Amino acid sequence: MRNLVLLPEALVVAGAAFILLAARFAWLSPAARRRLPAAAAVVALVAFALELWVGATLATYFGGALVQDRFALFAKAAALLAAALAIAAADWGAEDSTSLGVAMPLLAAFGVMVIASAADLLTLWAGLELAAAAGVTLVAVRRPDLGLRLLVAGGVASGLLLLGLAFLYATTGNADLAAIRAVMIGTTPTLSLAIPVLLLMSALAMRATLAPFQLAGLSAGLGASPLGAGLVLGLVAAAAATVAIKLAATLVPVPQVVSPYLEVLAAIAMVGGGLAAIAARSPRVRMAYLAAGQVGWVAAGLVTHFRSGLAASLFLLGAFAVAATCGPAVLGRAEGGEATIAGLGAVRPLRAAGLAFALLSLAGAPPLAGFFGELAVAAALAQSGHFVLLALGVLGSVLSLVAVAGTLRLMYIQSPLEEARRGALAALPAVTVLSSLGVAGFCLVVAAYGFLGSPILGLANQGAEALGLR
Amino acid sequence: MAPLAGFVLALSSVRTRRSSANLAMFASVVMLLTTVLVGWGLAKKSTPFQASYQYINLPVAFSGPANFQGFGIDIVLRADHLNVAALIVIELCAIAAIGWHQVMGRSEPGAARFYALVSGLLFAFAGVLVSWDLAELFTFWGMGGAVTYLLLAHRWGSDEAARRARVALALPFITDLSLLCGIAWLYARYGTNSLDALVPILHTNPGWTIRSLVVAAVLLTIGVGGRLALWPLQSWITRTATTAPPAASAMAQATWSVVGIVVLLRLMPVVFASNAQTLKVLVYGFAISAVVAGLLAVIAGEPRRAVALLGSSISAVGGAVVIHGYQSSTYTFAIAGVACMLAAAPARAAMFLAVSTISSAMRTDELSEMGDAWGRMRTSSVTLAGSGLVLALSALGALAFAVTTRSYLGVALGEAVLLVAVGAVRVFMGTSTGALRRRRAFEPDRVREASSGALGWPYLLVVAGAGLLVASLIRGWLDFIDIHKHSSPAVSTFLLWLAVALVGIAAAGFAFARNKDGALRASALAGSWLEARAADSAAVAERFAVGPATDLTRRIDVWLAAGEGAIGRFADAAGRLATAGSRAPAVPVIIVLTVVLALVVALLAPGVLR
């Protein structure tokens, strides 16, 4: 059993590698290439199932570089599920390269898995870079310029990240998270500790497209193909958030250096995200800002440097990863603007439902995944007495809801464009069995997340506990 | 129950005019017979008959003062001599009105609705009269009020009627609210609605104060006064007098006066429990309103308004007598006031119906355009005269029994009686004497007496009124309707008050006999002057009270809208700012932002820099 624990990782990497090689050396017939997404989705699902089955065993590998604990289990499961659903639900007609489009989500998911079970700073960094690289690749396929921009910004981010990690190593003389934590207990926070930590956090904020650092990531996500956008806004952000959770757990002994900064970021992101979502018009832009707002909620959970807070963050992160990764994929090529999704409910009922679920969940509307996650975070905020942040967050959610109502109106109440006037810009996403299955599965997950919340939140709780929090 | 059944049946099933009329008539007659039966049963008994049905019974608390632990309204039916007498009078008025309406109201719309409402009104009044629980009393009172409004606003098609009927909803509703507030005020302090339970503890219940009793007394009296249509609360009957169906108006005036006076007597223990000044103020308030109403009646240009005002004046006299009479320490003469109203009610109904007959025949509402009814419509004219006489004399007994002639009150009420006499005669002379002039599209020779079916009913009312008037002068009648012994005053007192009325009659008669037009012109002049003043004051009220108040709401809406707009614009602007970020040169901005934010927060964060 213990040897099976890394099987999901192996499956994902092998799948991704095979797809890339097959594409490079043209091993596959066109017919087989058409089946690629289905195959990849199945691989990811199998990995997900395996993770749930064998992931429960606690173990460490490579001399403690990788640990399998409840936290790892939760994060890996979330990432795999998100990747599987995104690949299945994607509108493959709108993707530029099937093989890359299939492989990159798997790689990104692998990056998150690496982070999830990382035990030291270096592995964390490696996982994050891997996920980010997957995102950059997929963006660059359609818009090289944006890819470059994202690469540069990412370079800055990873530079800052390395700087911070190096400082952390220098201050504590340790790269191992648990050890760092042990050292931190008893140390008093100083400026020399705070500044690098804050640089670290801002680097993660960049990766997580958390306001006000969303600039590069957001624009890149908006220009990319649907799946690319989903990757940058969803999985990569989730990866960064996972790193943030791990680091926050490590730095719990000295909350003064992290919490105020996260508070500021969370407040800006939650309110700003809502406001921007109202101002935004095109569905994908609106979705991007809603996602930014929800990442703010995740950060707000980290402000409460104790277990239930981090557990809530993790719980919300799962919901976020699924919704934010699949949202743009479900939207597919109908990304042009308001006109494109007008009356989508009539012409593409299932996709419209999926889009509605994604938007509502990201806005934190009841009774979907995001609502439960955000209320869990809210409860944690209340317990730790951060009522101002709580109020701001609820305000942000209300704004997001108002924004979503506009899009829902477009989809369900406006009458669709006539086919004659529907140009290439306003093309409708194709409907395949796979995509229908994927969207249906996505809707199911988002709807059931809260009602099955007891085990999920319980697992998240154990995950936070595994990080050594009380 | 009979009228209720009639009401329901008429509303639900009956549609044709005749059948609904017969149904209503049948219901009323059955009711009358049962009432008479009850009265006969009670005649020999001095203890009232009582039965009760539980309407609400609700335990609201299990601790605290016992009388506040539960809340209950019991429909207590309590019939004593007074109730029965009052009910019989009301039913007589109703029956006569229905009978009159059957013939004269043929052209009225919505017959079924009309007769159903009449039955409803009777039911409500029966409820008010027999109820001994204040909440229950108000229940039926309010029901009667609602039905009355619907009756007075009966002519749905006519704009004039609709406009004038507004006041018939608004003004009485306000006074009814005052009654409700009074009852609620009492309950809040004594925790009971039942008069039997309330009266003994008025001065013993913990936490009672004179002030609270004064407030209650004033609220209750205003509430009753509104339905008695005392000046200045009379406009709901005067303004609708010419536009409502005459039968409805007559019924509303007559029946409400009876119900109101009986309820006032019933509430007197509470009013009396407040202090002497309050009672004095109330009595003089009634006296003043009696005089003013009489004055208005004398100068009113429309005969029906004049009749309504005469009635209002008599009601005020009766009310004053009730309040004043209740104060005499040994035995109460308050009942004399009630007796006076019992006599006046049929008279005013009859007078109103007779005047309506005449004015519908002469197709005008202007007294100055009428005349010669004596020659052309003898029966109606005689009815008018008789009813006027009864009305003028109705206060006789009350004053003789209850009021000493040598007191300010006596003078004031005497003046009121004088004015009523003058007014009554004026209406009679104005309509019946002098020449009936030719007008455009009106040929005097066409004026005929109404068909015999309509004439009998007012006549019957006059007879009933006269009988009750005579009765109100007899001690035994007073002894009968409240179970007390009363001593009768000296004959000279009767004669004195009779003289007062006769003086008025003679004066008016003389003036009109000399120069009808002059007399009318004089009153018209005064009337028009008063109209102008009233219009001015209304305009002032509109300008300085109503206008600003309603305008304020408009402003509030504007402010709210402005505020919402501002918030919306702010949100939009902020949102655009946030989205604009994505167009900024990403990398340098991010680097600067990172460093600045990191430094600032690190420096400001509590606990990092001590």
Next chain:
Amino acid sequence: MILLQHIALASPSPTPASVPGANIFTSPLLMSLTIWLPVAVSLFVAAMPNPRGRYDQLMKQIAFFTNLGLVFVLFVAYNQFQAFLPTMQYEEKVPWLQAIGVTYHLGVDGPGMVMLMLSGLVGIASVLASLGIRERVRSYVCLLLLVQASVNGAIVARDMFVLILFWSATAVPLALLILGWGGPRRGSATWRLLGYWGLGTAALVVGTMALYAATGGSSFDMDVLLKASLTPRIQLAVGLVMIVAGATRLPLFPLHGWVRDVLSEAPPGVAVVVAGATTRLGAFLLLRTLIGALPAAAHLLSPLLAALAALTVIYAGLAAIRTVDVRHAGAYLAMIPGGVTVLGLAALSPLGIAGSVLSLFAGGVAAALVVGACATLAERAQSRSLLVLGGLAPRMPSLSWLLIIASLAVLGVPILATFPAELMTFFGAFKNQPIGAFAVAVGLALAAVAFALLLRRVLFGAPNPDAPGVSDASLGESWYLGLLAGALIWVGVFPGGPKIPGTDTPVFDPGLVNVMAAGISDMASPYVGPTPPAGQ
């Protein structure tokens, strides 16, 4: 039918028999049924095929019979309700998110039962009022059912988390209903609705979280949150926030900005639900949290509540006098029952609270009736302007009668259910809030003037020759308005239920007043006046 069998077979609920023949028909998941049956049906409707709108009628019928079935079940539950039993009844409790102490906890006490009956009644009325809907019937029916489900959920929730869930779930479908099927100014109406209700939801969340934190952050269950003894300072803070939450829903004076547009732009069916059921949740929340759980705050804030109530009623009266739009008038007048309800709460006396609970029902129905009557009248007369309409009474007799009944109901005239409610409210209020009570009475007088103007302009008077064609209410419209009017009259005549004369045995209806009494007494126990010293 299956539903009935299921319920009949289900194990008996803990509530013992109250009336003869009780416990024939009980269910351990009655409350869940009231929530999830409409949801399930709406999912079914959303999924069922509907080629070229062939089954539009069927969908409406499905919605109608769903509501009918629910009301039947509710009525039986109401009949078997243990009056005078202070505890919750028909309780369901399932652990949900243990990590943060959320339980799926449902149950009703007297006021809850009253609200459920109101919701069921208004639900049927709203479906009947929606028979005229022609386009996008499927979406309309689904959204309407979702609204009803969320309202029921908010009523029966016994866990603040669940309450927030359903409370906030009401807004989105309503917004879509108004956006999709509303009148010309539906846009601003929707944004106002979302804005104000969003503010209220935010307030509710913050207040709940404050309670949660103050009680140790172990549970969201009302039995924990609302039974804890908190310091007056916390109570005051939470109470203020809850007042904001309630006032945005009810609505009360300064936070009423949405009500005019929403009630006048929404289609009649939706307007009826908003005015009748969803808005009552505001007062219900105040009753549950402020009055029921925060006595100290209630004592401090009752003058504020009374002032808000008075301002609301007076403002509504004046605004209704001023307006020249019949639907605006209806919207303003529908604010009045809410003011009376809050006056009863502010009275802080057992009787006042009982009165306000009764007026939750009566006022809700009256508000629904007046809004619905005005909306239907405006549709039937093809105009909303009071300057155009006139003399309609002879041409639409049944609508005229219904509008008259609605007016009298809002004013609280006897034999209508609002009368006992108003009576109890005033009787209760005159002890602690005499000024507020007088002010509300003044407001009612203004409302009477407004009604007099409205009736005179619209119904009575000479018809306007230039006005567009007029037709009387259709069968469905007269039915839904008649249903509401009938409920008002029934409860007004038999608040204690029709009894066999001479006995105390209720026939067929245990009486709304008796049912609602359950749970009020202990809710009101902190406000009982001091027992007078013996010997007096």
